[in-house]
Amino acid sequence: QVQLVESGGGLVQAGGSLRLSCAASGRTFSNYAMAWFRQAPGQEREFVAGINWSGGSTVYARSVKGRFTISRDNAKNTVYLYMNSLKPEDTALYYCAADQGPYGGVVITTGKIGSWGQGTQVTVSS
Numbered sequence: 770q771v772q773l774v775e776s777g778g779g780l781v782q783a784g785g786s787l788r789l790s791c792a793a794s795g796r797t798f799s800n801y802a803m804a805w806f807r808q809a810p811g812q813e814r815e816f817v818a819g820i821n822w823s824g825g826s827t828v829y830a831r832s833v834k835g836r837f838t839i840s841r842d843n844a845k846n847t848v849y850l851y852m853n854s855l856k857p858e859d860t861a862l863y864y865c866a867a868d869q870g871p872y873g874g875v876v877i878t879t880g881k882i883g884s885w886g887q888g889t890q891v892t893v894s895s
Contacts, residue, residue, distance in 0.1 A: 771795045771884045773865045778889030781855055785893070789850040791865030791886055799843035800871035805850045806879065807861035807891075814864070818850060819875040822868075828875040833859075855893045862888040 777789040789805070804819035818839035819828045827839055838851040848865060868876045869883035876882065 771798070771801070771867045773867060773884055773886035775863065775865045775886045775889040778863060778891045780892045780894065783855060783857055783893055783895050785855050786851070786853045787855065787891060789852065789863055789865075789889060789891070791848045791850075793846045793848070793867065797871070798846040802868040802873045802876045803839075803841060803848040804866045804868075804876045804882070805839060805848075806864045806866055806882075807859075808864070808888075809861040812861075814879055816877045816879075817863070819877050820848065821875050822872050826875055828877055852891070855891075857893045857895045859891060860893050861891060863891050864888045 771793050772795045774792045800822055802821045805817040806814050807817050808814040817830050820839045820841055824841050836854045841848045865886035866882040867884040
């Protein structure tokens with residue numbers, strides 16, 4: 770089991786930027802694909818961005834493509850989500866997630882997640 774701790778959320782005006790961080794511990798972080806999901810009140814948790822175990826492949830939800838960037842620093846056991854040109858509809862609780870097993874491709878579905886963080890709130894005002 771891996772433990773994930775998110776940070777970096779907050780309140781920002783539309784058009785602004787935030788960087789979310791997710792620190793991992795408990796198993797070999799560099800062997801696992803990582804992803805960010807988000808959940809707005811009354812809605813299902815949805816995929817935002819994912820990165821494979823090596824960092825060589827990324828996938829983005831259509832709603833954030835071109836505005837968000839996922840990256841990882843395996844030396845620091847950390848995955849990041851850089852969010853630019855934020856919109857009010859990006860307001861949600863953002864979760865960091867790790868794949869169930871090692872050396873997998875990009876994870877985009879909740880069914881393949883083995884570990885979740887506690888979430889960090891992002892609120893974008895209009």
